[in-house]
Amino acid sequence: MRFLRRLFQAPLSAACIALAGCDGIATGEQAGTIPLTANAAGGFEPVAIHLTPEMSPVAFNFRAEHGDDPAEVGKWNSYRATLSRDGQPVASSAFSVNHTGSPDAPAGAPYLVQNLFTAWPDTTGVYTLEIVPAGPLEVTLTRAEIELRRNVRGDDNLRP
Numbered sequence: 821m822r823f824l825r826r827l828f829q830a831p832l833s834a835a836c837i838a839l840a841g842c843d844g845i846a847t848g849e850q851a852g853t854i855p856l857t858a859n860a861a862g863g864f865e866p867v868a869i870h871l872t873p874e875m876s877p878v879a880f881n882f883r884a885e886h887g888d889d890p891a892e893v894g895k896w897n898s899y900r901a902t903l904s905r906d907g908q909p910v911a912s913s914a915f916s917v918n919h920t921g922s923p924d925a926p927a928g929a930p931y932l933v934q935n936l937f938t939a940w941p942d943t944t945g946v947y948t949l950e951i952v953p954a955g956p957l958e959v960t961l962t963r964a965e966i967e968l969r970r971n972v973r974g975d976d977n978l979r980p
Contacts, residue, residue: 845881845935848972853883856951856964863899863952864964871941875970880936880949884917884964888927892919895958901936905947911939919959931963938972 856864871878880903886892895918902912913936921928941947949966 848969851968851970854966862957866948866950869947869949871947872944873941876940877938877972879938879969879972881933881967882936883933883967884961885931886919886959886961890926892959893921893926895919897957897959898955899951900954901951903939903947903949911937913937914954
């Protein structure tokens, strides 16, 4: 019995940790999606987002699709996302997206989704989200967008 408990303890713990990171993707209510437009610098054009304190906490999720180019398998793009209001940063994070394919299945998953950060807007107003490259771009992304989820479940200890 002890052997079985140890056998399943590590995978179960890992699954719980992975699910905890999904709060921003799976909880709360979708507040909208914002298509992103790629820019010449390799990032995306800044987008204006109207936020209110009643939406808190608000999750910012990045969603994009990639092709099935075998040359991109195992490669990454790194970015920095910054949410600001009146030129002052409110939240930021570094994130990477990878091509989800493998040598045996170059197409991989049809899309990728990841939580960038969770914000607690304390003032109603227009906020600006900027996503800039933080390294060389190795994966071609299409249909990139930001999904906003309001009133997500989260750990208040993570609040800035």
